[in-house]
Amino acid sequence: MSVLSPLTPPPRLLMGPGPINCYPRVLSAMATQLVGQYDPVMTGYMNEVMALYRDVFNTKNQQTFLVDGTSRAGIEAVLVSAIEPGDKVLVPIFGRFGHLLAEIAERADADVHTIEVPWGEVFTAADIEKAIQEVQPKMLAIVQGDTSTTMLQPLEEIGSICEAHDVLFYCDATASVGGNPLKVDEWKLDAVSVGLQKCLGGPSGSAPITLSDKFVKTVRTRHHVEAGIRDAHHESARGPKIRSNYFDLPMIMDYWGEERLNHHTEAASMLYCARECARVHLEEGQENVIARHKVAGDAMLAGVQAMGLAPFGDLKHKMYNVVGVYIPDDVDGEAVREALLLRFNIEIGTSFGPLKGKIWRIGTMGYNAREDAVLHTLQSLETVLRMQGMTLPQGAGVDAALAVFTEAAND
Amino acid sequence: MSVLSPLTPPPRLLMGPGPINCYPRVLSAMATQLVGQYDPVMTGYMNEVMALYRDVFNTKNQQTFLVDGTSRAGIEAVLVSAIEPGDKVLVPIFGRFGHLLAEIAERADADVHTIEVPWGEVFTAADIEKAIQEVQPKMLAIVQGDTSTTMLQPLEEIGSICEAHDVLFYCDATASVGGNPLKVDEWKLDAVSVGLQKCLGGPSGSAPITLSDKFVKTVRTRHHVEAGIRDAHHESARGPKIRSNYFDLPMIMDYWGEERLNHHTEAASMLYCARECARVHLEEGQENVIARHKVAGDAMLAGVQAMGLAPFGDLKHKMYNVVGVYIPDDVDGEAVREALLLRFNIEIGTSFGPLKGKIWRIGTMGYNAREDAVLHTLQSLETVLRMQGMTLPQGAGVDAALAVFTEAAND
Known part of the structure; x- marks a missing residue:
């Protein structure tokens, strides 16, 4: 084939359910030249990204970082790291992305229980409490905003219900974050995953997540260090190994943590992008x-x-x-x-x-x-x-x- | 926290084993504004990326596309889509990334068999043939260039050996692609995964892969369409469901194919980037x-x-x-x-x-x-x-x- 022409896309105004146009500053940030993955400048940027997204998420969670992939990479990382085969997961479904959470949990061999409302409606806290009482799940997995229906599920009362029943409370807020309130600590969420391509004004391709100490403790029981880089001081695996290497949150935490233990090579341009999305958001307030x-x-x-x-x-x-x-x-x-x-x-x-x-x-x-x-x-x-x-x-x-x-x- | 300063990294010259500095043209391409994911302009770019990477890989494989994540996302997509629990996989290990292939295959519950040479050496074709005869694996998984040792495994003779024993031949060529010969069709490779962050001169974050018709036929037996988007004309799942949604290659092929069935939202900026990496490579020749x-x-x-x-x-x-x-x-x-x-x-x-x-x-x-x-x-x-x-x-x-x-x- 002939070598193709440069990129000259038409100037679309993207007024659909996302992705939308990027903030120009975010595009500029992605054109920044790289530094090495263990350069103190890069690890400094990684720490800044963690701090910036704590503010975006309204949380003090230490474990707030990026999963390198699109939004559903963040969803799968949360679910596959937390779920051991047979674990009960409750998924209230009010649109397409509730089905997605259930589908990903099923592939992790969870015992998935769903409740549904018609598309265009949301659940009451009482609906969810009743289902939790019946199912007694390890985790509740729900979407905050489901773009398939445009609905925003109220979350304010659910955290206390989950706490009372010792249920991990996970929410995917990709479609809603940045354009609607999301108060991770106040609402007692244990895990939240998002993407950049909606109200944060970036492209798809990086999935910020935040994890409560309770969630971290749960997934740390399955901690495991790769053979290729394991030293004598690393403990061997304890709980059943997480089924995915790429989405193994304890390993990703080791990479973002002080030990900087090699896992993937951080997607530096998308990290630059995620950093700028958060800066734009927080500068405006x-x-x-x-x-x-x-x-x-x-x-x-x-x-x-x-x-x-x-x-x-x-x-x-x-x-x-x-x-x-x-x-x-x-x-x-x-x-x-x-x-x-x-x-x-x-x-x-x-x-x-x-x-x-x-x-x-x-x-x-x-x-x-x-x-x-x-x-x-x-x-x-x-x-x-x-x-x-x-x-x-x-x-x-x-x-x-x-x-x-x-x-x-x-x- | 205070809102942080803009990105002003020092002008490092990255002469390590990768990532390295991006081609300036690649950085510029990433700063291009987005179009929507089903815009004919975007699907046109997706088709162009497929064609460009066929040339990079020296293949006629229809199924040549991007996995949205870092290089190991491409590795995991290939392995988890092909491996059913208990399948025998042979991994010749000559460095850190051989261990990684084995580790990912183990997490997919493959019956993993390894052979090793000391770091700094490679395998002969006879070594590999002998192991294939002993193990009779479904798949051979090997790295072409292992940056941990700087070694390049000769692949020319292995394809015919795999063909003779009806073994799928998979290679990760992240570290070597673009700087060393890689002839997918001539060498009878069934699956190859790479990254952009070495000789292709881009950042980490997109994993081009190519799959032979034989490989595609194998993974298509596990084809499954998500509940949230399944229509009456979609067949239901046949073989055992692939354990990962994100890395389900048949679903990703449906997204890149004519049906454009929604899976993830393509990471558009990284696609622009991958497109430009290939253009730079092919323009120079x-x-x-x-x-x-x-x-x-x-x-x-x-x-x-x-x-x-x-x-x-x-x-x-x-x-x-x-x-x-x-x-x-x-x-x-x-x-x-x-x-x-x-x-x-x-x-x-x-x-x-x-x-x-x-x-x-x-x-x-x-x-x-x-x-x-x-x-x-x-x-x-x-x-x-x-x-x-x-x-x-x-x-x-x-x-x-x-x-x-x-x-x-x-x-």
Whole structure:
């Protein structure tokens, strides 16, 4: 084949459920030249990343670091390190990513128990307490925000329930972190995994996680040092060996810890990226970032409603950063998405499973939780729906969004 | 904590066993803004990456793509997808990374059989054939270049042996790819995994792999589609489910294939990076890149020998891109490395296991397989050894290296 041309992607505005456009500063950080993996400069950066993500997660957990892979790498690392075959795991499922947690736990040979609510709803704390009492699991595994449904599961009361029943409380917060509150210590979470590609404004490819001392103690019983680098002073394995080398959290902790015991070679450019995502977030201030996501999300919701479109699901429990919108009758949902993409350079999302073909998902995340991004999206959606033959009130969507932003600015 | 300062790493020259400095073009590519994961532009880039790495691997294998993680993610994906509990796997070990292959295969509950040669040597084809006859494994798993010893295992004759005994032939070529010949189809390899952070001149964090049709057929018997996205037309699982979701190669192939079935969210910036690494490699021309690594490696070897330092291992089987150098008596190896790093901004490598404290490892890889990088390293090493009280012939190392480069330029 001929050698291909340089990268010249079109300037898409990514208003789907993620990934979204990166903050420009995050892109610049990734172009930084490398240092060696045990260079004191690099290990210093690793320590800084740990400190920065403690602030992102609102935790004092020492064990706060990156798993090198996409978000589901963080999920699998948590589950496969904690689960021994036969362990009971309870997974409340309210969308696609609940199924994913159950699927990953099943592959780790957990005894998986699930409860479900219809897509578009969330669980009450009482639902979860009842299931915990029945199942008596070792771990509760739940998603905070499931982009497949746009729902945000309240977590505030669940930690105390887990504590009372001696259950490890694990949550994947990839879709919600950075755009919605997430208080790891206050909510008594034992393990949380996230990704960069939603409200943190980075690309997919690095999975920050945080682990409570209780969780660490559990996985440390399966600690094991590789034959190729084991010294006399290293203890041999105690509990059953974790089934994955790559996702063996005790070994990854040894690499991020004082001993700096070789495991993988840290993905340095993605670490630079994760560091900058956290800096952008913390410089703006977590409360300010979340407030910006709320305003942008409210504006998008007000806009689509003013256009006469119906939002999906229980709006009291919608994530700030994404809204589901029913595709109107007689409108070809995919043709709308294609025209938005190819004529206006704007991407909105399709959907999965029971919602496939029924709703669009429109995100307002990270760098794109911005007034201009919301306004252009609503205007373009109006135009494309007109192109599809729909009759809409002129400018109703964009005007409603403008009103929300104006009100927020005056507050 | 206070919000931390921007990234300003010192301009290290990374002359260890990898990671090394990235090609500047590769860093620039990573700073490119994203497009959505199912954008035709993105799926086009994915197809281009597949085509580019077919050329890097010298293969026609359709299934040539990226695993999102560091090199050992690629290793684990190959092993965990192919191995069912109890399957016999033969691992010839000639350094640290052979132990790693065995360790990962053991965690997949393979029946692992190993043969070993002392560090600094490689296996003959006859050694391997004999072991295959004895063990009758499902798979042979071997490293091409083991950076822990600098040795390059000849692979040319092994493929036919594996074929004759119906053994899957898997090789990890992370340390050697791009700087030494690797002919996947000609050598009858069934699976090869690599990383970007050595001779391909990128950062760690993406693992290109290629799989023969025979290998694909083997892992497809364990094909399974996730519950959250399964449609009526998807077959349910056949063979025993692969134990990892993240490393389930049939699912990853579905994501890279025509169906574009959602699995992970592709790590777009690392894909941009992998694409540019391949472009740099193929634009220069694979034979030219390998020749450049040979000259730089020969020059570094001639340089250290002219300084009176002894190289490690069987030089007939040394990788072009790294040399082991015995630390002279009465010299503090770590003090030398520290002075090189902190005074000269040059990193050379320490070593693992039985070689720990005995040798340095000096690399000439990717962007750093350059005359100026070799010359600065040899001069600085001379200066630092003088600082340590050693007596050396003035400029002998740099002069010997200059002679090698001059001769190569005149050829």
